[in-house]
Amino acid sequence: MAFEEEQKIFDSFVREKGLKHSAQRIDILLTFLKTEKHLTADELHTLVKKKNPAIGIATVYRTLKLLCESGLSSELRLGDGSVRYEHFYGHEHHDHLVCIKCGNFTEVLDTEIEKLQERLARKEGFTLQGHKLLMYGVCKKCKG
Amino acid sequence: MAFEEEQKIFDSFVREKGLKHSAQRIDILLTFLKTEKHLTADELHTLVKKKNPAIGIATVYRTLKLLCESGLSSELRLGDGSVRYEHFYGHEHHDHLVCIKCGNFTEVLDTEIEKLQERLARKEGFTLQGHKLLMYGVCKKCKG
């Protein structure tokens, strides 16, 4: 079975928190990991039900929260108010280019931009802790 | 009465859309303009009710939508999922520094960052249409 690394991380996290193991959480974790897309809770629920039709949406939400706490996933709040979950383990900090036509995401990073943000914050007397940068546009494919 | 400019803009917008005038919308507009803060719909509703207690929350939402369409206001979606409305007329494009302690906003702009975003998008084959940058940190006051 793939994703040994991630499963190990999740296992340790569950153990440290004094939680118990469950087949449902493993199903959800593996479905999440195998899908390299930014899914909504509902989309993930639909996918997981193919493997285990009995899983309820509440368990999906509960597990997504654990995935975020354990560092395997991260919430992504889009400009339209929707929330998607992205892979976080093995993905350094990055920003997003979102295509307004097809909805696809591209992860990007520009260290110069990061530095300038630090400088800008310092100039205003802020101690920066983090940031979210979403860029919207039309991707290569959609421009035809 | 102040805010003649903004009122004129709103008037033209209402007229062009074939809508009618109403005292409630004026109350909401003026309360919004006089408060130089990033308000939620609910907070604005509370303020407007001091002037006109009968105004319903639905009318506040409806009017906020018109304010955004007319260019007087703009929605700001925060990292925690909440939505606030900011003044847009006379405020050029800007990004935000948000204090994670007191919640205050500072509007900032760095033309270098803007240029680098363009360059970054172009490198990925994107035609950039816009972006949202939220920076989180601790402000001068809160570091005390």
Add this chain to the structure above:
DNA sequence: TTGATTATGATAGTGATTATCAAATTCAAA
């Protein structure tokens, strides 16, 4: 095997926002 604890699924509840609708208001035309 047991039993204390946690997890689950169904579902009720929540909070923010939108839709519906009857009554009130606006405003151009008579």
Add this chain to the structure above:
DNA sequence: TTTGAATTTGATAATCACTATCATAATCAA
């Protein structure tokens, strides 16, 4: 000024994403 068609309003029902509740099931250390 009156009229009447169109729009606006406030109350409230509905919706949507998410969380809380709770009885039952599953886990796991002793």
